[in-house]
Amino acid sequence: xxxxxxxxxxxxxxxxxxxxxxxxxxxxxxxxxxxxxxxxxxxxxxxxxxxxxxxxxxxxxxxxxxxxxxxxxxxxxxxxxxxxxxxxxxxxxxxxxxxxxxxxxxxxxxxxxxxxxxxxxxxxxxxxxxxxxxxxxxxxxxxxxxxxxxxxxxxxxxxxxxxxxxxxxxxxxxxxxxxxxxxxxxxxxxxxxxxxxxxxxxxxxxxxxxxxxxxxxxxxxxxxxxxxxxxxxxxxxxxxxxxxxxxxxxxxxxxxxxxxxxxxxxxxxxxxxxxxxxxxxxxxxxxxxxxxxxxxxxxxxxxxxxxxxxxxxxxxxxxxxxxxxxxxxxxxxxxxxxxxxxxxxxxxxxxxxxxxxxxxxxxxxxxxxxxxxxxxxxxxxxxxxxxxxxxxxxxxxxxxxxxxxxxxxxxxxxxxxxxxxxxxxxxxxxxxxxxxxxxxxxxxxxxxxxxxxxxxxxxxxxxxxxxxxxxxxxxxxxxxxxxxxxxxxxxxxxxxxxxxxxxxxxxxxxx
Ligand code: NOJ
Ligand code: CA
Numbered sequence: 001x002x003x004x005x006x007x008x009x010x011x012x013x014x015x016x017x018x019x020x021x022x023x024x025x026x027x028x029x030x031x032x033x034x035x036x037x038x039x040x041x042x043x044x045x046x047x048x049x050x051x052x053x054x055x056x057x058x059x060x061x062x063x064x065x066x067x068x069x070x071x072x073x074x075x076x077x078x079x080x081x082x083x084x085x086x087x088x089x090x091x092x093x094x095x096x097x098x099x100x101x102x103x104x105x106x107x108x109x110x111x112x113x114x115x116x117x118x119x120x121x122x123x124x125x126x127x128x129x130x131x132x133x134x135x136x137x138x139x140x141x142x143x144x145x146x147x148x149x150x151x152x153x154x155x156x157x158x159x160x161x162x163x164x165x166x167x168x169x170x171x172x173x174x175x176x177x178x179x180x181x182x183x184x185x186x187x188x189x190x191x192x193x194x195x196x197x198x199x200x201x202x203x204x205x206x207x208x209x210x211x212x213x214x215x216x217x218x219x220x221x222x223x224x225x226x227x228x229x230x231x232x233x234x235x236x237x238x239x240x241x242x243x244x245x246x247x248x249x250x251x252x253x254x255x256x257x258x259x260x261x262x263x264x265x266x267x268x269x270x271x272x273x274x275x276x277x278x279x280x281x282x283x284x285x286x287x288x289x290x291x292x293x294x295x296x297x298x299x300x301x302x303x304x305x306x307x308x309x310x311x312x313x314x315x316x317x318x319x320x321x322x323x324x325x326x327x328x329x330x331x332x333x334x335x336x337x338x339x340x341x342x343x344x345x346x347x348x349x350x351x352x353x354x355x356x357x358x359x360x361x362x363x364x365x366x367x368x369x370x371x372x373x374x375x376x377x378x379x380x381x382x383x384x385x386x387x388x389x390x391x392x393x394x395x396x397x398x399x400x401x402x403x404x405x406x407x408x409x410x411x412x413x414x415x416x417x418x419x420x421x422x423x424x425x426x427x428x429x430x431x432x433x434x435x436x437x438x439x440x441x442x443x444x445x446x447x448x449x450x451x452x453x454x455x456x457x458x459x460x461x462x463x464x465x466x467x468x469x470x471x472x473x474x475x476x477x478x479x480x481x482x483x484x485x486x487x488x489x490x491x492x493x494x495x496x497x498x499x500x501x502x503x504x505x506x507x508x509x510x511x
Pocket of ligand 1: 200
């Protein structure tokens with residue numbers, strides 16, 4: 001396969017995940033919404049990201065924070081109206097920002113009219129739109145880990161759900177379901193969205209034999225192991241549909257299988273996902289060996305398949321990376337240099353540019369049945385409480401140090417994490433080597449990870465010291481520090497050493 005001479009926009013982009021409930025509140029009800037987001041687009045443009053991915057905004061009973069959809073073509077009143085999506089698209093596009101929505105193909109809400117019909121009787125025409133059986137097998141659901149089957153008293157059968165019982169799985173083996181879900185994609189593509197993040201893309205094809213899976217006995221949940229050939233056929237269908245629209249619309253899939261080899265398959269022969277999330281860094285501790293092995297594996301397996309990698313350290317399902325790194329802001333800042341200089345498309349999760357930690361959630365403030373509230377806390381915009389959330393108390397408590405980490409405070413402080421992210425994003429945007437260049441590992445102390453990025457005459461070296469002590473990193477030639485994660489030495493000549501938990505981008509010394 002040939003590399004396109006002009007790469008598609010998403011290869012050169014940094015994508016910012018908006019968790020709409022917690023981004024910004026436009027109407028003072030304590031829940032973030034689309035008008036709130038539109039009001040903060042200048043902030044995102046100023047940050048320097050290229051595209052936004054919004055977690056679901058569709059009508060939903062909110063059993064799983066919107067991942068349980070009851071109407072795919074309507075905006076939930078909590079978030080606004082359909083016209084707000086149109087306005088968001090126009091306002092974002094006007095600022096050069098693309099917008100991806102979340103597409104949730106594996107399941108709907110149990111209140112979706114399709115399921116209401118399906119469960120109404122065994123001979124309802126939509127019965128076969130979901131997966132009904134007389135006997136359950138041993139499959140396990142995520143979020144709670146119980147059986148993936150729930151007994152329906154009314155129609156005296158079990159239905160399948162890889163997640164909550166309120167999220168019945170669609171039967172993509174039925175062509176009417178395929179057609180209906182294609183219709184959903186068309187609806188949004190025609191409104192002008194630039195692509196989709198596909199929720200659990202690997203789950204849509206099911207084992208037609210419904211065979212017990214021994215891994216479920218050992219406690220595994222299907223959402224982490226389901227991997228069927230039929231999903232690939234379905235993804236090819238989605239890809240053909242999306243490719244039929246102008247403007248390089250993109251599909252980035254959540255393939256929540258912890259195996260790079262398996263994930264690569266979901267790029268197909270360039271005819272399935274444009275990109276798949278790579279989950280290892282979302283679990284990885286602050287450890288040079290873990291990252292080195294993970295990056296080498298991605299380079300080896302995706303490089304060979306000419307599949308474009310993605311990098312992500314935090315999202316709405318995982319603990320924020322600063323919290324995973326023992327609460328260390330120094331480490332989180334060094335990790336930002338790593339995230340934004342690897343080969344591939346980085347995803348920034350809202351609030352990581354502020355160096356936020358997970359909020360402390362108590363049994364009284366807990367909302368999510370899956371215990372994932374910590375990383376979903378509202379963003380602090382202003383120093384003074386309620387930090388720009390004027391009106392009802394926000395739906396979750398603020399993260400720790402909300403005043404000092406607020407956007408307002410960090411805009412005013414030269415060495416803040418926000419200013420670091422802005423500079424990193426600007427440096428990346430200006431450097432072909434960082435956006436598109438080759439990746440080559442350099443010899444270094446085991447606690448230091450170092451690599452070279454090059455494209456044509458543009459060259460950078462990135463080095464990250466994971467250790468709590470300084471390390472030498474001798475380099476031939478004359479190099480200059482373009483940026484240091486701790487703000488120490490920007491623009492200075494590189495002296496051949498890294499401070500504890502420091503990351504640097506180096507460029508050849510000028511003159
Ligand atoms: C993955 C989403 O990211 C998560 O938040 C959700 O609970 C499940 N898929 C089910 O849709
Ligand atoms: Ca609101």
